[in-house]
Amino acid sequence: MTEHPVADATDGPEILRYTAFSSTPEGGNRAGVVLDATGLDDGRMLAIAAELGYSESAFLTPPPAGLGEPSRAFTIRYFSPKAEVPFCGHATVATALALAERTGPGDLVFATQAGTVPVTVTETDGALRATLTSVEPHVEAAPDEDVREALAALNWPATDLDPDLPPRIAFAGARHLVLAAATRARLADLSYDFDRLAALMHRRDLTTVQLVWRASESVFHVRDPFPVGGVVEDAATGAAAAAFGAYARELGAVPADAVLTLHQGEDMGRPGVLTVELRAGDARVRVSGAGTAIKE
Numbered sequence: 333m334t335e336h337p338v339a340d341a342t343d344g345p346e347i348l349r350y351t352a353f354s355s356t357p358e359g360g361n362r363a364g365v366v367l368d369a370t371g372l373d374d375g376r377m378l379a380i381a382a383e384l385g386y387s388e389s390a391f392l393t394p395p396p397a398g399l400g401e402p403s404r405a406f407t408i409r410y411f412s413p414k415a416e417v418p419f420c421g422h423a424t425v426a427t428a429l430a431l432a433e434r435t436g437p438g439d440l441v442f443a444t445q446a447g448t449v450p451v452t453v454t455e456t457d458g459a460l461r462a463t464l465t466s467v468e469p470h471v472e473a474a475p476d477e478d479v480r481e482a483l484a485a486l487n488w489p490a491t492d493l494d495p496d497l498p499p500r501i502a503f504a505g506a507r508h509l510v511l512a513a514a515t516r517a518r519l520a521d522l523s524y525d526f527d528r529l530a531a532l533m534h535r536r537d538l539t540t541v542q543l544v545w546r547a548s549e550s551v552f553h554v555r556d557p558f559p560v561g562g563v564v565e566d567a568a569t570g571a572a573a574a575a576f577g578a579y580a581r582e583l584g585a586v587p588a589d590a591v592l593t594l595h596q597g598e599d600m601g602r603p604g605v606l607t608v609e610l611r612a613g614d615a616r617v618r619v620s621g622a623g624t625a626i627k628e
Contacts, residue, residue, distance in 0.1 A: 345366045345368060345369060345372060345380075346366070346367065346368070347364055347365070347366055347380060347384070347389075348364070348365040348366070348367065348430050348625065349362060349363075349364060349365070349384070349386075349625065349626040350362070350363055350365055350426035350427075350429060350430055350623055350624065350625055350626060351363070351426070351623055351624055351626055352421075352422040352423070352425040352426040352429070352462075352568060352570070352604075352621060352622075352623040353422060353425065353568035353570070353596070353597075353604035353605060353606050353621035353622065353623065354568070354597075354602070354603065354604045354605070354621075354622060354623070354624070355459065355622040355623075355624055356624065357624055357625075357626045357627070358602065359597060359602050359603045359604050360422070360567060360568045360597065360602060360603075360604035360621070360622075360623065361386075361387060361422040361566060361567035361568035361569070361596075361597070361602070361604060362386045362387075362567070362626060363386055363387075363388055363389055363390060363420075363422055363423040363426040363427075364380060364381060364384040364386055364388075364389030364390070364423075365389065365390050365392075365423070365426055365427050365430045366380065366389070366390070366391045366392065367392050367427075367430060367431070367434075368392065368393075369391035369392055369393050369409070370393055370394070372391065374416070377389075377391050377409065377411050377416075378411050378415075378416070380411070381411035381412060381413055382413040382414075382562075384413075385413055386413075387412060387413075387420075387422075387558055387561055387563045387566045387567070388410045388411065388412050388417060388420040388422070388423045388561070389410070389411055389423065390408055390409070390410055390420065390423035390424065390426065390427045391408070391409045391410075391411070392406045392407065392408055392427065393406065393407045393409075394406070394407065395407055395441075395443055396443050399441055399443055399448070400441045403435060404435075404438070404439065404440050404441065405440070405441045405442075405443075406440070406441075406442055406443070407442070407443045408424065408427065408442040408443065408444055409444075409445070410423050410444075412558070412560075412561030412562060412563065413561065413562040413563065414560070414561055414562035415560070415561065416445075417506060417539055417561065418444065418445040418446045418505060418506055418539075419444050419445065419446040419449070419467075419505030419506045419571050420506075420570070420571055421464060421505070421569065421570015421571040421572075421573060421574060421619055422566075422568050422569065422570045424442060424444075424449060424451060424462075424464050424570065425451075425462045425464060425570055425619075425620075425621055425623055426623055427442075428440055428451040428453050428462040428464070429453065429460050429462050429623040429624075430625070431453075432453040432455075432460050432462070433460070433625070437453040437454055437455045437460060438452070438453060439451070439452050440452075440453065444467075444505065446467050446505040446506065447467035447468075447505070448467070449464055449465065449466065449467065449505070450464070450465045451463065451464045451465070459622065460622070460623070461620060461621065461622050462620060462621065462623065463609075463618050463619070463620035464570065464574075464618065464619050464620070465616050465617075465618050466504040466505055466574040466578075466616050466617045466618070466619070467504065467505050467616070468615050468616055469502065469503055469504035469505075469574065469575060469577075469578030469615060469616070469617055470502075470503050470578070471500050471501070471502045471503070471578055471579050471582040472500065472501050472502075472503075473500065473501070474499040474500050474501050474509055474510075478509070478532065478536055479499045479509075479511070481528075481532050482509060482511065482529065482532060482541060483511075484525075484528070485524055485525045485528040485529035485532060486511075486522070486524045486525075486529065486541075486543075486557075487523065487524060487525070488511075488513075488518065491514075492513060492514055492515070492518045493511065493512060493513065493514060494512040494513060494514045494545075494546065495514075496512075496546075496585070497510075497512030497544065497546065497583065497585060498512075498583070499511050499512075500579050500582070500583075501536070501538070502542070502575035502576060502578050502579040502582075503575055503578070504571065504574035504575040504577070504578050504616075504617050505571050505574065505575075506539035506540075506571045506572075506575070507536070507537055507538050507539055507575075508538060508539055508540050508541065508542045508556075508571070508572045508575045508576075509533075509536070509538050509540075509541045509542065510542045510544065510575070510576060510579050511541060511542070511543055511544070512543075512544045512545065512546065513543060513544065513545045514545075515545065516545050516547070516553065518545070519543055519544075519545040519553055519555060519599075520599050522543070522555055522557070522565070522599065524557060526559045526564065527559070529541065529557060529559050530559035530560050533559065533560045534560060538560070539558070539560065539561075539571065539572070540556040540557060540558045540566055540569055540571075540572050541556065541557045542554060542556055542569070542572040542575065542576055542579075543555045543556070543557070544576065547595075549586075550586065550590065550591065550592050550593060551592070551593045551595070552576070552592060552593070552594050552595070553594075553595045553596070553598070554569070554572070554573070554576065554594050554595070554596045555596065555599060556569040556572050556596070565600060566596075567596065567597040567600055567602040567604060568596045568597050568602075568604035568606060568621070569596065569606075570606060570619045570621070573594050573596075573606040573608050573617075573619045574608070574617040574618075574619050575617075576592075576594070576608065577592060577608040577609075577610055577617035577619070578615075578617055580592065580610075581610050586610065587610075588610065588611075588612035588613075589610065589611060589612050590608075590609070590610045591607060591608070591609050591610075592607070592608040592609075592610070593605060593606075593607060593608075594606040594607075594608060604621070605621065605622075606619055606620075606621050607619070607620045607621060
């Protein structure tokens with residue numbers, strides 16, 4: 333992806349660049365982070381996101397009254413190069429790590445359009461790791477006609493789906509259509525009709541299509557086409573990982589208490605690892621990962 337010049341602190345807000353779900357800048361999913369977006373209107377935030385060209389960028393402003401201490405609580409908004417999205421996991425992780433590098437690890441809380449999202453940042457041997465807790469998720473049936481249209485746009489025959497992991501629409505802050513491939517080779521072969529898939533996603537209010545392949549009881553490989561954001565594929569998708577955790581639990585495909593490992597970005601040359609934790613008695617899903625600043 334081509335980098336574009338972005339305003340620095342001398343002629344606009346300071347714009348940080350981070351990658352999430354990887355400890356090296358070459359992996360994971362990149363995000364722009366603006367820690368003080370006070371005074372920026374929607375058009376300026378969208379323009380910054382478009383100039384960066386990352387799948388999403390995050391913008392912080394003061395929190396609503398009563399959310400928490402001003403230094404540990406924030407309102408956060410997310411913009412893709414094309415539009416605002418209600419929730420973005422990787423940009424949340426990137427933002428939390430950027431804050432922790434400045435104010436120390438600990439608990440943070442973000443007011444998103446999807447609801448309140450707590451994040452805990454821990455430090456082990458000098459390395460920071462962020463864990464977000466999703467809003468309460470839900471899973472619904474995926475209409476047959478939508479599944480057929482998605483498969484047609486993806487150029488996937490229905491026989492290439494895993495019958496043990498049927499299609500569903502899952503939400504944990506944003507809506508994702510989950511489609512499971514029967515083989516790793518099927519997942520690796522991704523060449524789709526960008527406009528056709530985008531049209532379906534706009535009709536069904538989908539943020540990504542979460543394509544998955546099950547490698548073992550607790551290990552999955554995933555890919556996320558994101559044409560509605562102007563991006564062919566997302567490199568590491570925290571919101572979809574949270575939604576997938578809810579999906580897997582709803583199907584009974586994993587235990588009530590489970591820790592899942594999701595590998596994403598390998599087929600793009602930007603490998604990342606997302607850890608998904610499910611807890612019995614708590615509907616919310618926890619997604620954690622590393623991250624690091626991208627030095628210009």
